[in-house]
Amino acid sequence: MAGADATGAGADAEDAVAGADADGGGAGTAQEGGTGGAGPAGHETRGGGADDSDAEGGEASGAGAEGREASGEDAEGGQGGEASGEGDGEAAASLSEAEAELAAQRELRERIEERKAAKKGSVAAGTALQGTAADLLAAVRAVESGEKPVASAFHEPEAAAPRRPAPAPEPARRPVSEASAAVAEPAAETVEAVSAVLTEGGAPAALAARTAAVLGEGAGDVLRADPWQLLRVPGTRLEQADGFARALLGPDCGPGDERRGTALTVWLLDQAALAGHTALTSAALGAALGQRGVPDPEAALERAVADGEVLVFQDALDAGPGAVPAPRATSGENAEGAEEEEVAMPVQVLLGLEQYALAEESLADGLARVLNSLPKDDAQGPSAAEWETAASRASGSAAELIRAVAGHGLVLHTGGEEARAEPAALLTAARALGLRVCAAAHGPDGRRRLAERLGGDADGAGDSDRPGDGEASDAAVTVAGLLSGRQGPGRDADGAFALDLLVVLDAPQLDVETAATLVESLPDGARLVLSGDPGVLWSAGPGRVFADLLAARCCPQVVSRTPDPGPLGELVSGIGVGELVQVEAPGKEVVIVPVRDAADAIHRTVQLVADSVPRAIGVPAEQTQVITPGHGGAAGTRALNTALKERLNPGPGRFGGFDPGDRVVYAPVPGRTAFGRVVGADPQGLRLDCEGASVVVPKDRVEQAVRHAWAVTAHQAVGRRWPAAVVVLPGDAAAALTRPWIYSAFGRAERHLSVVQGVAQALPQAVAERPAKERTTRLRTLLRPQQPQAES
The missing domain is CATH 3.40.50.300 (P-loop containing nucleotide triphosphate hydrolases)
Known part of the structure; x- marks a missing residue:
């Protein structure tokens, strides 16, 4: 993809973490729209923060606040999490909602821990493993009992020699860090100690409060003993942590340092989570470590597991419908003297963070209860x-x-x-x-x-x-x-x-x-x-x-057998099955606007929103939403919002870049967004009207949590619909397009859809050939024991 910044390219489960490149970070998270690269050509991937967590496995570099908070990761996704900003008119109200939700999540984790502690023994998942998988099981049990370090058992089983899944041992649980559930106000002495260590290592002292909140009490000592713990702070890039470690530890510090390998393993799994994965195969994680200079990835993984930073699982692979498991002879004999045969099933070794392992296991248990x-x-x-x-x-x-x-x-x-x-x-x-x-x-x-x-x-x-x-x-x-x-x-x-x-x-x-x-x-x-x-x-x-x-x-x-009506319903339904059909639109329900380049795309978009759609369709500009693949680039949300603001609500941006009347999207907590308008500002912060709820965003949160919203990404738009939508597809966005992205973007329009199209044949090609990017998860495997009962 010409001109694309591919330093942070993340693709699928095998290279999602590979995308978290030391050079590709910036302050953001996973850029929306990637289908195996860093997003459209020219999209910003450095310094300015990456954007929405792409459900399609986009760039997985950085872990910063701007991407997860201001991007409108939905998703609920999220994708994209819940649209929010719901309050009673004061900042305390919106904060209380976030705190209430975080408290509910903490209560969930406590219930999980109580239920896990009450279980006796492991959950049966089959008979004994042999070969590498058996070694892995013994290693996990040894780690849990504290007898010895983990054995070397992180290679995938050979496809030609399928293994039978063993009973899953109850993994050793670490207390969930409160920093992952809520940002508590750290003690002043802790912040001061962290600030001194950061200054000594050449890092900005402004990071002290955030670092202290993440690492907790004694954060200064933790950071001095293991400088790579700085990677736990959202927004930190690997090369920054390496430089910080060299400044503190001196020339003896190298890429093979055990502390670096463990911290990097956790960081890579965090990056994978931003791309949607709840776990990764050992092969993918080992390859990512090797790409970042770790000389012995296998040993680094072993240490991370032994230290309790990472959990290891062995999950049975789905052989597919109609597959017949291969029998394997055993040394035992049945009651009639005939030799018994075991049925072997292939397994894979997965590694993941406790946070998502607990959630996935709790979800499976809860669904079984329901x-x-x-x-x-x-x-x-x-x-x-x-x-x-x-x-x-x-x-x-x-x-x-x-x-x-x-x-x-x-x-x-x-x-x-x-x-x-x-x-x-x-x-x-x-x-x-x-x-x-x-x-x-x-x-x-x-x-x-x-x-x-x-x-x-x-x-x-x-x-x-x-x-x-x-x-x-x-x-x-x-x-x-x-x-x-x-x-x-x-x-x-x-x-x-x-x-x-x-x-x-x-x-x-x-x-x-x-x-x-x-x-x-x-x-x-x-x-x-x-x-x-x-x-x-x-x-x-x-x-x-x-x-x-x-x-x-x-x-x-x-x-459902209830189709969406009209030309728009027909168009979107066709996309859903992989066909970009040409529909009859006598009422101009669908209009294609070809463009030559990004500048032309911006010009035509502003013309459509401000003039053509209100005049020809009768939908005012405030009810028309622009959707584009990414935030950066020549025709990303930043460029489009600048042009649309100049035309629709010009002003000096005297309130942190915003003026009264600006359309904005607000993220009160990571992964949740609300659409609204700027009402004004006062010493308390920026005042917004978010879909009927009055919200005050503190001044120090405005830059991270608020963006202009005349133009948004598809992830930010999911779950909402507007009378009219203008979908902008500049030429450099061709590689970012997937069928789910196009389906989601085109489906946001209720009455009228304009497609500003500069990708030529890449559009039908994406619809036909690029389905959703896979995510590595364990839920389907965890639910598998429920299938016979449910299907009977």
Whole structure:
């Protein structure tokens, strides 16, 4: 890709960490839009912060605040996490929501620890391993007991000699760092000690408070003893940590230092998490260490496991449908003297961080509980006859969904925008049967649209603090609002949601930690419906929860037969199956605008938003959203926002680059965004109106947490829709395009879509040949024991 900065290129599970190049960092995270490179040609990947965590496995360099906070990683993704900024008019209100959600996550981790401690022995997953996998199992057990270091067992099993999975040992647990759950205010003496060490090593003293918050009490001593711990501070690049270590330790410090190998292993797994992976194969992680100068990657991995910094897993590989496991003779004989045969299954060695391992295991356990705790007695809920009567009043896929929910604790529902009517019909039917119901959308816009379908007050439902008038709007919440307790039914005496049925819309945006917190909060006997469009971009956070559940086939799946209408619905549906079809658009629902270069793309985009779409389509500029693959580059969000501001709301940017009336996107916590407008500023900070909620962003947070939003990335836009959308595809963005990105971007338009197109044949090629980038996760494997029971 000519002109592309490929120093931080991350591709798939095998090279996601390879993308976290020492040169490619900057202050950002994983740049959205990458499909195996660093993003479109010319996109900024240094210094200015990378951008959204790309569900498609984009650049995985840096781990900075700008990328995760101001980028609008959604995703729920996130992808892209929940759209937020929901408050009561003061900064304390928005902070209290974030703190409440973080407190819920800490409570989840405590429950996980209690449940794990209560388990006796390991969970059976098969019979004994042989060969390398057996050595690995012995090593893990030895590490857990403290008898000896880990043996050398980090090579993948040979494909020709498949192994049978062994019982998974209970891994040794380390206390979860509070810095990973919330940024506590460090003690003044700790900050002072850290500042002295940073100054001695030539690092900016301004990092002291953040470093002290991450490393905790005694951070100065920790940093002096192991300078590479600086890599735990978001935004630190590898070459910066290496320089800092050399300044402190002198010329004897080298790339083979054991401390460097361990810290680098953890850092690489953090980078992989930014690209969506919850674990990595030992081969991928070892290769990434070797690329960064570690002379003995295998030994570095062993030390990281022995120190408890990294967990190691052996997961059975899915041989695919119809595959017949290979038999293997054993030395034992059966009762009749005939030699028994074992069935061997291939396994792979995975390594991951405790944070995501705990979340994935908790999610699997919680889903198993939901599957198995549905009341069997009609006395504990509506009878089968009552459910059938409710289903008979519906039609098509809505009736199918009601019948599936009647008999199962967990149900998956797939479909587009119009298919949201089916979960709405389910909620109405379940409430009529006397059940306590609630539906959670990705953000305020999704909540508003759901409330409209339920017949509630759509305006009230858009505000996090005003649920709207009537029961219909009360049932519609956001995922963030539900978890924080600011919306929804509240919790019972045991801390579980006080409800009988939870429907989660926009389910592809759920990352593993958010999903685990939701499922862990469900009471026994409650039903869970996950609904969403499987064609959109995955979550910004690690995992691919909805896709893994669909692949595991552990519960009923209802596929909606309700298509999205009109030319836009036809276009997006075709993209979903890999075809870029030419649609008839007599009402100018779809317009293609060819451009020569980035400058032409910017000119035509401004013309469309400010003049052509309002005049020809009747959609004002404030209801038209521009979407482009990345933040950097000649036609990225930065360049487009500069041009659009100059035309639509010119001003000097006297409030930290913002003026009253500017359209912005605000990230109160990493991975969650809210769209809004600048109202003004005062000594407390920048005042925003975020979809009906008044928010004050402290002055020292504005640069990190607020961006202009006339133009956004597809990840920031997922979960929302606008009357009109202008999708900008400059020529240097060709390599960044994938089918899910195009599907998500084109699907944000309700009435009109303009495509400013400079990529020529790369557009249909991406639709046909570039599906979603794979993510390495463990959820499907963890759910596998549930399959026989669910399918029977």
